Amino acid sequence: MSGTKKETGFSFTIDGIEVTAYAGQTIMEAADDAGIYIPRLCDHEGLRHQGSCRVCTVKAGGRSVSACTQPAAPGQAVENETPHLNKMRRDLVEMLFHEGNHLCPICEASGNCELQAMAYRLDMTEATKFPYLEPCRALDASHPDIALDTNRCISCGRCIRASQDVDGKGVFGYVGRGIHRRVAVNGENLADTDAAVTDNAISAEVCPVGCIIRKRVGFVTPIGEREFDKGLIGHDIEEKRK
Amino acid sequence: MSERSQAEHPKARIATASLAGCFGCHMAILDIDERLMDLMKLVEVDRSPLTDKKRFTQRCDIGIIEGGCCNEENVHVLQDFRRNCDVLIALGQCAIMGGLPAMRNAIMHSDEPLRECLDEAYITGRYIRNTTHNVPNDPALPLLLDEVYPCAQVVEIDYQIPGCAPEGDIIFDTLSKLLTGKFRGFEREMIKFD
Numbered sequence: 001m002s003g004t005k006k007e008t009g010f011s012f013t014i015d016g017i018e019v020t021a022y023a024g025q026t027i028m029e030a031a032d033d034a035g036i037y038i039p040r041l042c043d044h045e046g047l048r049h050q051g052s053c054r055v056c057t058v059k060a061g062g063r064s065v066s067a068c069t070q071p072a073a074p075g076q077a078v079e080n081e082t083p084h085l086n087k088m089r090r091d092l093v094e095m096l097f098h099e100g101n102h103l104c105p106i107c108e109a110s111g112n113c114e115l116q117a118m119a120y121r122l123d124m125t126e127a128t129k130f131p132y133l134e135p136c137r138a139l140d141a142s143h144p145d146i147a148l149d150t151n152r153c154i155s156c157g158r159c160i161r162a163s164q165d166v167d168g169k170g171v172f173g174y175v176g177r178g179i180h181r182r183v184a185v186n187g188e189n190l191a192d193t194d195a196a197v198t199d200n201a202i203s204a205e206v207c208p209v210g211c212i213i214r215k216r217v218g219f220v221t222p223i224g225e226r227e228f229d230k231g232l233i234g235h236d237i238e239e240k241r242k
Numbered sequence: 243m244s245e246r247s248q249a250e251h252p253k254a255r256i257a258t259a260s261l262a263g264c265f266g267c268h269m270a271i272l273d274i275d276e277r278l279m280d281l282m283k284l285v286e287v288d289r290s291p292l293t294d295k296k297r298f299t300q301r302c303d304i305g306i307i308e309g310g311c312c313n314e315e316n317v318h319v320l321q322d323f324r325r326n327c328d329v330l331i332a333l334g335q336c337a338i339m340g341g342l343p344a345m346r347n348a349i350m351h352s353d354e355p356l357r358e359c360l361d362e363a364y365i366t367g368r369y370i371r372n373t374t375h376n377v378p379n380d381p382a383l384p385l386l387l388d389e390v391y392p393c394a395q396v397v398e399i400d401y402q403i404p405g406c407a408p409e410g411d412i413i414f415d416t417l418s419k420l421l422t423g424k425f426r427g428f429e430r431e432m433i434k435f436d
Contacts, residue, residue, distance in 0.1 A: 097339075101348050104435035105335055105406035111436065120433050127332065127399040128392065132339060134348040151348070223436065232430065 010074035014058075015081055021072035028056055028067040031080070035240030038080055039089055039118060039233075041096075041208055042156040043068040048165060050157055055089050055118065090122040098130045099179070101137065101151035102209075108218035109210030111226030115154055116209075117233035137182075142191035146202055147213040153183050154209055162201035171195045183211075253283075254303040254421050258290040259323060261316040262343045262390055263309025266407040267334040268292070271306075273410025281414065284421045289326075298326045304420065305330045307399075310340045311391045315384035324397040329420065332393045333413070335406040335435065344390040356388055401425075405434050 008023045014036050021030035026049065031038050042053035051069035058067045059079040067080075079085065096102075096115060104110045141147040155174070160183065163171040171193045175184040187193040197214055200206060204214070223229070260268055268291060274281060288302050289295045305327030311317050324330055335341040352358040360377045364370060393399050403416055412432045419425035 101345075103335075103342065103345065105342065107436070116435055119435070120430060123427065123430065123433075125402055125404060125428055125433060127394040127402055128339070131395065132344070132347075132392065134344065134389070136348055 010072075012072055012074060012076040012078065014078045019072075025072050026068055027058060027060065027065070027070050027072050027076075027078055030072045031067065031078075032237055033240075035238055035242075036080065037234030037237040038067045039121065040068055041093075041114060041118060041154065042158065044158050044162075044206065044208075046166070047158060047161045047206075050161065053092070053154070053156055055092055057085060057088060059085065086122055089118075090124055093118050093122055094124055094128070095130060096154045097124075098128070098132050099135070100154065101134060107152065107210040108213065109152070111223055111229050112204070112221075113210060113228075114208035114233060117228040120228065121232045121234065133179075140185070140190045141215075142189040143193075143195060144191070145197035145215055146190055146195060147215060148183075148185070148190055149211055149213060150182060151211075152209045153211040155181060155183065156208055157183075158206050158208065159183065159201045159212060162203075162206045163195075163199065166200040169194055169199065169201075171199070171201060253286045255288045255300065256285045256290075256304040256306065256417075257288045257298065257302045257323065257327060258292060258306040259308070259319050260291060261307060261309035261319060261337070261393075262312035263334065263336040263341065265291075265308070267308035267337070270334075270405075270407035270410055271413055274414045275410060277410075277414050281417060284418070298322070302327045303329065304417070306333050307331065307337050307393050308333050309336045310343060310393060311387060311396050312343050313384035313386050317387070317396055320393060320396050329400045330393075330397065331416075332399045332402045334408055335404065337393045338402045338404060339392045340390045341406065344392075347389045356386060360386075403428075406436055409434070 009020050011018050011020050013019065014031055017036065019030050019034040019036065028038050028040065028043065038056050038058060040053065040056040042050050043056060049068045051066040054066055056067040057064050060070060060076050093115065097119070102115065104116055107113065110116060137150040139149050139151070160172045160174065163169050171185055172183055173186060174181050176182050185193050185195070195202065202212055202214065258268065258271070287293050288300065289298045305323040307320060307323060307330065309316070311320060332338050336343060340347065346355055346359045364372050364377045365375055401416070403412055405412065412428065415432065416425065416428070
C-alpha cells in the first residue's frame with residue numbers, strides 16, 4: 001500500500017472487528033483485504049461492480065446495502081455474518097435455484113460452481129418454500145469451442161462486463177425485462193459473434209455457474225478435487241486472517 | 243437386549259419407498275456398510291423395498307422417500323407415508339427437486355412437454371420399434387402427472403438429505419442422530435448436491 005493511501009486510511013468495524021479502509025474502497029474490498037468474506041455472486045475481481053445479485057447485502061449503520069457497491073465510511077458499524085442476513089442470502093440463492101434449471105448431478109461445473117458452493121456455505125438444506133419455475137431456456141452449441149446453456153444462467157452479468165470492459169467486444173448483453181430478462185449474444189447465435197475461447201468473458205473464472213461451457217475440457221478435474229471440494233467458498237479470503 | 247429392556251426401549255420403526263428415481267438412494271442406504279448392524283440395533287424396518295413389505299403394518303417413526311412424483315401412484319404412496327410417519331425425510335435430489343426425471347418438465351421446448359416426451363419415447367423416436375404405434379395406455383398403468391413434482395410440493399417434508407445419491411455417511415449420520423435425538427443440522431462438509 002502506498003504512503004499516500006496510508007495517510008487517507010480510516011477504520012470501521014465489520015461484526016465488531018476493526019477494519020482499515022482507504023478512500024474509494026467499497027465495504028467488500030476493505031473486507032477482502034482484512035480477510036473477512038462477504039458472500040457475493042455478481043461481483044468478481046477485475047470487473048466493475050454491479051450490485052445486482054444482492055447476496056452481498058450487509059447492514060451498514062442499520063441500513064441494508066450491497067457491500068460490493070457501498071463505499072466504506074469512517075466509524076461505520078457493518079453487520080455481515082448474522083443469522084438474519086444469512087437467512088436472506090439463503091433465500092436469494094434458493095430463488096436462483098428455483099428460477100433456472102439447476103441440475104447439479106448433470107452439470108460439468110458441479111464442484112466448481114459458485115452458486116452451488118454458496119448454497120453449501122449458506123446451509124441450503126431446508127425443504128423448499130418456493131415453486132420450481134422450470135423455464136424453457138435455450139442451449140446454443142453453434143460455436144466450435146464454446147457452448148451456452150442458459151438453463152444455468154443466473155443473470156449475474158459477469159460475462160457482459162468482461163466482454164465489454166476487458167475484451168472490448170460486447171458479445172453478451174441482456175434482453176427482456178423482469179423475470180424474462182436473459183443473457184443474449186450479439187448475433188443470430190454464438191457462432192455468428194466474434195467470441196473466442198481465449199476471451200476473458202469465456203474463462204472459467206468469469207461465469208460462476210455452468211452456463212458458459214468450454215468444449216472438450218469438461219470433467220478434466222475429477223469430482224472430489226474441484227475448487228469447492230477443497231473448502232467452502234470464500235475460504236481463500238478467510239485464510240488471510242489466520 | 244433382554245425382553246424387559248427391549249420393552250422399555252422399543253426399537254424405532256422406519257419405512258422407505260422409491261418413487262420417480264433410479265433406486266440409487268436405496269443403494270446408498272446399503273453404502274452404510276457394516277454400520278447397518280449398529281443401525282439395526284436401533285430400528286426395525288417396516289414398509290420398504292428392503293423388506294418387501296407393501297403396506298404399513300403400524301405407524302412408523304421415520305419415513306424415507308427417494309424420488310419425486312411423476313404419476314398418481316407416487317402421490318398416493320407419498321401421502322400414505324405422510325399419514326403413517328412421524329418424521330418424513332426426502333432422500334436425494336429427485337425427492338428434493340425432481341432431479342433427472344424433472345428434465346421432462348422443461349427441456350422439451352414444447353407447449354405439451356409430456357405429450358412430446360411420450361411421442362418421442364414410443365412413436366417418433368429414431369430407434370423405436372413399436373409395432374402398435376401407440377403410447378401404452380393400459381388401465382393398470384398409473385396415470386402420468388403433467389410434471390414431475392418434488393416431494394415438498396406434494397406433502398410436508400421434515401428433513402432433506404441432498405445428493406445424487408447422498409453418501410452412506412450422511413445417511414447414517416443423520417439417521418443415527420435423529421434416532422438418538424442429537425440431530426442439529428448437517429455438517430457443512432458433508433452436504434453435496436451432486
